[in-house]
Amino acid sequence: xxxxxxxRVILVVIGFSLASYPVWxxxxxxxxxxxxxxxxxxxLSQLSLKVSFSHAPTAFSLAYLGNPLLQQISGKTExxxxxxxxxxxxxxxxxxKAEVRGKTSVHVEISNGDRVLTDTTFWxxxxxxxxxxxxxxxx
Amino acid sequence: MRRTIASLSVFCLGxxxxxxxxxxxxxxxxxxxxxxxxxxxxxxxxxxxxKPGIDPHEFQPTPGDLKKISNASLVLTxxxxxxxYMDKLGETTGNKKKFIDTGKAIPSLRLEEDGKxxxxxxxxxxxxxxxxxxxxxxxxxxxxxxxxxxxxxxxAAAYLVKLSALxxxxxxxxxxxxxxxxxxxxxxxxxQYFARDYGFKIYAIEGVSTTDQPSSKKIxxxxxxxxxEQVKAIFFGSIENPKVSAEITKETGAKLGRELYADGLGAxxxxxxxxxxxxxxxxxxxxxx
Numbered sequence: 001x002x003x004x005x006x007x008r009v010i011l012v013v014i015g016f017s018l019a020s021y022p023v024w025x026x027x028x029x030x031x032x033x034x035x036x037x038x039x040x041x042x043x044l045s046q047l048s049l050k051v052s053f054s055h056a057p058t059a060f061s062l063a064y065l066g067n068p069l070l071q072q073i074s075g076k077t078e079x080x081x082x083x084x085x086x087x088x089x090x091x092x093x094x095x096x097k098a099e100v101r102g103k104t105s106v107h108v109e110i111s112n113g114d115r116v117l118t119d120t121t122f123w124x125x126x127x128x129x130x131x132x133x134x135x136x137x138x139x
Numbered sequence: 140m141r142r143t144i145a146s147l148s149v150f151c152l153g154x155x156x157x158x159x160x161x162x163x164x165x166x167x168x169x170x171x172x173x174x175x176x177x178x179x180x181x182x183x184x185x186x187x188x189x190k191p192g193i194d195p196h197e198f199q200p201t202p203g204d205l206k207k208i209s210n211a212s213l214v215l216t217x218x219x220x221x222x223x224y225m226d227k228l229g230e231t232t233g234n235k236k237k238f239i240d241t242g243k244a245i246p247s248l249r250l251e252e253d254g255k256x257x258x259x260x261x262x263x264x265x266x267x268x269x270x271x272x273x274x275x276x277x278x279x280x281x282x283x284x285x286x287x288x289x290x291x292x293x294x295a296a297a298y299l300v301k302l303s304a305l306x307x308x309x310x311x312x313x314x315x316x317x318x319x320x321x322x323x324x325x326x327x328x329x330x331q332y333f334a335r336d337y338g339f340k341i342y343a344i345e346g347v348s349t350t351d352q353p354s355s356k357k358i359x360x361x362x363x364x365x366x367x368e369q370v371k372a373i374f375f376g377s378i379e380n381p382k383v384s385a386e387i388t389k390e391t392g393a394k395l396g397r398e399l400y401a402d403g404l405g406a407x408x409x410x411x412x413x414x415x416x417x418x419x420x421x422x423x424x425x426x427x428x
Contacts (some may be wrong), residue, residue, distance in 0.1 A: 040344035063314070065314070065315055065317060066314070066315045087312070088317070088318065088319045089319075090317075090318040090319040090320060090338070091318050091338070092317070093313075093314050093318060093338065094314075095310065095311060095314035110176075127307070129306075129310050129311060130310065131310050131313070131314060131337075133318075133338065
């Protein structure tokens with residue numbers, strides 16, 4: 001078992017590297033349960049939100065995933081806001097809540113530039129809780 | 140003393156005759172039992188034939204149940220094919236007119252089962268459907284006992300207010316869950332009415348009935364879908380064995396969610412309809428967030 005010591009060291013290192021590669025490969029594969037896929041960035045949509053009441057509400061909010069987009073201001077009947085959002089293909093739900101005195105018309109209009117995506121009217125007498133759905137195909 | 144007891148007995152008998160005995164109602168679903176209790180109050184005596192925890196897909200009435208059904212003035216069913224014994228029951232008990240099929244008040248969702256289209260019988264997972272059934276039961280009670288029309292109307296109105304509040308609660312609860320996460324893998328296909336109302340997609344392991352067994356091909360396809368859609372949790376029914384659901388969680392990495400009340404009310408939890416809805420919705424939303 002002669003030979004140069006430095007050559008033996010190199011051969012041992014190469015041998016260990018080759019032997020340990022299969023073990024490393026097996027333990028460092030990506031998780032098979034959830035394949036890693038590159039998700040393309042969702043297109044941002046610039047939306048105009050408009051909610052108008054025939055009589056000023058005593059309480060009002062329009063929220064997305066628990067975050068308010070519009071909130072009640074005493075005596076105000078018309079609420080406007082522009083909002084930039086990435087619309088997933090499954091769409092999004094906006095939660096519309098209002099308290100009114102007597103029968104009131106509540107008009108919700110959501111548009112993307114010149115195009116109206118949602119145009120709907122509710123007629124609550126006391127309390128209103130509704131989901132307003134917007135989908136990717138709307139935008 | 141004897142005279143006093145005799146007088147009291149006569150008085151009580153007279154009082155019962157004046158007030159009338161409660162309307163005898165038999166119920167073949169825990170859902171209709173709960174609605175009937177709310178609408179009827181003390182004016183009805185309900186025999187709950189299908190009790191909490193019993194699978195209505197597999198239930199068969201015993202001779203004792205048939206006796207109770209025969210003695211009842213009204214029999215409440217949920218219909219749409221879940222009571223597979225209905226034809227025989229109608230023949231055995233004679234009077235078919237006393238059967239109130241609440242499912243007839245509700246438009247059906249149609250699902251494929253063994254290559255043919257069938258009505259989905261699980262209409263109670265939509266609160267608006269339960270409102271329609273409440274109105275139908277109220278009207279049936281009024282027809283059977285018109286003397287108590289005002290009470291039935293008042294009770295039904297109060298229950299409908301509760302159901303409207305429940306509907307609002309569900310909308311608020313579901314609104315915090317992004318629509319792309321509203322993917323529900325359930326042991327059997329019982330939540331399509333809920334899915335329609337709140338934008339969920341359902342991937343069921345079994346079919347419309349708990350008696351259906353999934354094929355290996357169906358399970359393989361489901362596992363592939365769960366992985367591709369990155370579904371976070373898989374749910375099983377409160378009266379079902381979670382074994383298949385548990386096996387699928389092992390294959391997919393999704394977690395096993397808590398049990399859901401798919402076919403009716405529970406004996407210890409979810410004992411009333413509003414409790415059942417709140418329990419199911421909270422379980423689904425918390426598991427999928």
